[in-house]
Amino acid sequence: xxxxxxxxxxxxxxxxxxxxxxxxxxxxxxxxxxxxxxxxxxxxxxxxxxxxxxxxxxxxxxxxxxxxxxxxxxxxxxxxxxxxxxxxxxxxxxxxxxxxxxxxxxxxxxxxx
Numbered sequence: 001x002x003x004x005x006x007x008x009x010x011x012x013x014x015x016x017x018x019x020x021x022x023x024x025x026x027x028x029x030x031x032x033x034x035x036x037x038x039x040x041x042x043x044x045x046x047x048x049x050x051x052x053x054x055x056x057x058x059x060x061x062x063x064x065x066x067x068x069x070x071x072x073x074x075x076x077x078x079x080x081x082x083x084x085x086x087x088x089x090x091x092x093x094x095x096x097x098x099x100x101x102x103x104x105x106x107x108x109x110x111x112x113x
Contacts, residue, residue, distance in 0.1 A: 007031065022051040029060065037067055048077065055085045055093045062100055074104055 005013070008031050014024045029043035044061035047054050058081020065074035078101035085094035102108045 020050070022047060022054045025051070026054065026056060029057075029064075033060070033064065037064060040064055041068060048080075052080075053084060053088065055081070055088055055090050057081075058084065059093065059097050059100055062097070062104070066104060071104060075101060078104065 008028075011024060011028050011031060014021065015028060018024065025043050025047050029040045029047070032040035032043065041061070041064050044057055044064055047057040048061060051057070058077055062074045062077040062081065065071070065077060078097050081097045082094055082101070085091070085097060099108065
């Protein structure tokens with residue numbers, strides 16, 4: 001009796017069939033995010049390079065760069081993401097990217113009474 005392929009195996013098969021599909025690349029990055037952050041970042045970087053208008057990449061790629069202790073690169077990704085999200089009219093995504101960048105830069109302070 002054969003076992004069903006795992007989600008990762010299915011995604012890798014989709015990627016093999018079409019290595020240019022942005023959604024599949026994004027899904028692979030998401031799958032690897034917890035277990036293999038460096039590998040996840042290679043997929044995020046592929047999205048940044050080959051699909052620069054894929055707005056969803058910027059927040060997660062920035063967070064991954066922060067996790068990999070690359071804050072300067074994370075800031076660049078967030079800044080580019082803000083421009084791309086605003087240009088695409090995706091203001092909710094732009095707001096999330098802005099919040100992540102503010103947190104990175106230490107600008108997410110609480111008002112003190």
